[in-house]
Amino acid sequence: MARFWLSFIDNKLFSTQTRFLKSKGEAKEEEKKELIADFNRLEEFLGGKEYFGGDEFGFLDIGFIPFSTMFAGYESHGNFKLADECPKLSAWAARCLARESVSKVLPDFSETYEIHKIFYGIE
Numbered sequence: 869m870a871r872f873w874l875s876f877i878d879n880k881l882f883s884t885q886t887r888f889l890k891s892k893g894e895a896k897e898e899e900k901k902e903l904i905a906d907f908n909r910l911e912e913f914l915g916g917k918e919y920f921g922g923d924e925f926g927f928l929d930i931g932f933i934p935f936s937t938m939f940a941g942y943e944s945h946g947n948f949k950l951a952d953e954c955p956k957l958s959a960w961a962a963r964c965l966a967r968e969s970v971s972k973v974l975p976d977f978s979e980t981y982e983i984h985k986i987f988y989g990i991e
Contacts, residue, residue, distance in 0.1 A: 870928040881906045889988040900946040911957040936961040941981030
């Protein structure tokens with residue numbers, strides 16, 4: 869099951885993210901809805917579990933947690949709060965980031981968004 873969701877993240881979510889970050893105006897609003905819908909699908913799979921695999925931090929968590937470095941960027945770009953739209957997913961990210969093995973290797977979130985702004989031509 870983890871491989872299915874990693875494929876979803878790699879192909880569907882990444883494509884949605886790209887369209888969202890590149891779009892403007894009404895198109896951006898539509899892509900924001902799609903991005904939130906993708907996050908809702910992941911949140912539904914997460915359910916009430918601590919991590920995607922249950923009680924243990926695992927393969928899918930490792931594959932998806934790098935996207936959390938852009939959560940603040942998505943919020944800023946789309947004028948929404950992930951915690952309001954997907955509270956379980958937001959709490960999952962906080963749990964993962966509390967792990968030293970995660971927090972030590974992920975880049976600074978504001979720097980990540982700044983890099984994306986340059987790459988995607990975001991003003």
